[in-house]
Amino acid sequence: MPQSAQPNTQQAALWNDASGKAWVEMQPILDGVLAPFESLVVDAGYPGEGGNVLDIGCGAGATTLAMARRVGNDGRCVGLDISQPLVTLAAERARVEEVANASFEVGDAQAYAFESGRFDAVVSRFGVMFFDDPVAAFTNIRQAARRDGKLAFVAWRSPVENGFLTTAARAAAPFLPPASVPDPDAPGQFAFADGAKVKRILEASGWSSIKVERVDVPCRIAEGDLMAYVTRLGPVGAALREVDQATAEKITAVLPAAFAPFVEGGEAGFNAACWLATARA
Template identity: 90%
Template sequence: MPQSVQPNTQQAALWNDASGKAWVEMQPILDGVLAPLASLVVDAGDPGKGGDVLDIGCGAGATTLAMARRVGNGGRCVGLDISRPLVARATERARVEAVANASFEVGDAQAYAFKSGRFDAVVSRFGVMFFDDPGAAFANIRGAARRGGKLAFVAWRGPRENDFMTTAARAAAPFLPQAPVPDPDAPGQFAFADGARVRRILEGERLVVSQSRTGGRAVSDRRGSSDDICHPAGAGRRCVARGRPGDGRKDHRGLACCIQAFRGGRKGSFHCRLLAGHRAGLKVV
């Protein structure tokens, strides 16, 4: 599947550096936390035995591998991700776990030159919120699926509903330079928080939404460690890296606040949205 033009350059830089490396390092933890949501996507997007599936934003490969097992040896699941470190990790996992019908490629789904109508289903576990032009991205994805093929993905709802992802940042905020107010529709983990906007994007590209579910669950009350909080991509690390020059004491107080926020033992929760359906001639379930 050759790549054409290259959009999403900021996301490519991010996921090929700190964020991609962080997800590789934390892959066992993240896969464990997100496993119930990956199962929802696999169930909703399952095309049946022998199906050919595309996994958008496959990360370290958990959903791709699960879907490859689901469709069986007569089928195939291709994982696509913009991050070379994550694709390398996913490829190694497929080799170690002997999942021969799973493969992985580096690329951006917004501009990838897919073979028209190749896939029976397109799925994603938190991989479709990062496009700078989501309409163009879903138009391209639509062309990759056969008529009547399934589309199923899960995306985060808003930051207020996902406190486990914002606790450290809120604790660190007083010790960091003031950040601009983020654009809620900008590429990022919460870009699909507005369900009505997501539906408009999909329906604008002739993707018929036949199921839209919202839900949440408690995050494990496992107490966070300083290693988790001080990760290179985390708010605690930014406290040290971005603090005012010569004010290292304040920087480390901010870091301590991040650690304390997680060591408090308070349970967090996450809330997401599962959308499924089909092409208008792709089945979004």
Template identity: 50%
Template sequence: MTASPTAQAYQAAYWNETGGRAWVELQGLMDGLNKSVEDAVVEAAFPGAGKAVVDIGCGAGATTLAMARRLGAGGEALGVDVSQPLLELARGRAEREGLAKARFALGDAQTLDIGEGRFDAAMSRYGVMFFSDFDAAFANIRRSVKAGGKLAFACWRRPADNPLAAVPTQAAAHLLPPLPKPDPSAPGRFAFADPARVRGILERSGWSDIAVDPLDAPTPISLEDLTTLSLRMGPIAAALREADATTAAKVREAVVKSLEPHVEDGIIPMVAGCWLVTARA
């Protein structure tokens, strides 16, 4: 697969503008929603106290900070992301918590020089499905990890394993301009749904001892929070930027009505259908 400057530019622009700003505002919600996945990734990647770990697509830094706590004072956790707004938030969180060994670097892990054989492990929570050239990205990450070092990341399985993800979009579609149909082979949320594809990418980029195991992560969320998330991030959010106030109100109403049947005891008991992928350098 050849790297696409257009795809890379799109990701950088999105996460430095609308996507990044929305995540900054919703950071508490995002961290809480993804905590069970964070725990699984950190546990799988942890190389031992005092070691060094790189966190790919670290966003607002939740996984980087969690790993830094595990590594202790002698360790190093480096978070890498393309989003300046998210990294500013991550650095502030690390400073407030006194985690001096949690550091952050701006750049695309597909091409960024993050050192050769510098890290004992690489990890990611939902941050590796957006590269324009997957083989090149994982080869670059592989170069940064010591021989025998760990790789652990979480990625989404099929849309069918995450049925609630499509409910708001389907409910609002008739009120909005035609939404783009996702290409399952293109960089994006479900790019790694096929475990055979994941294995092939990792094998070609120099990883071994590859395991792709299902992870069904509880992600309970309130109706209000899932509505907010649906309207602020993803395909609905992009379409709403061009909508008038009347349309936006109708979209919100449609999303709420579509999610109400899924509420149980005040909470939507959502489960994230993921793969937990591990390998060795």
């Protein structure tokens, strides 16, 4: 796909408006759900004490802060995200938590003017599936890494393997207009569902020593937070912001029963079926 002068304009619009604001509001819940991935990504991408690390699609900064603590005061972790609301929150968290070696910048990793060879490692927790042109993006990201620098990220596998993540959309579907068949190559949550595709993207963008490994991570969310989670985020969250009140009430009424199979002992539990991709610049 030819790269436009301003790529990822749709994603920028989403994450600087409704989606970004929803993630800001839901930050404590999201960090709790995704906490198991912090150590996974930090361990895989850790460049050693004093290392300089870039976190792509850093969101509200949880992984950036975790890596900054891991590399120590002589190291640094820079979080980059397309969403100004999320970067603002992340920077405030670094200030409050006194993580002085974490910093945050607003930018699109596909087109950002990185300093060549600046980083010893590049990491991401579910932040790399949204590029219009992933080969162009990972080529640009590679320029930011020093020679033999690390790359480590997690991305979702297929919707079929992630039933929890698609339950809300299936439950809401009878009350919404028919959805078009998703384009597997379009930017989005499941854009990297095909592990072979992920490897091809990294090969085409010049990375080496590529590994794309299946990981299955148990995640949990308090039952009291579950409905907020499924009605504020994702495609159902977006739909509920657009539909009339009667339709919204019908959708929210069916969601508790749809998620009942996941709930036990005051918590909802699910398996996060992902890829852990690692490579070298």
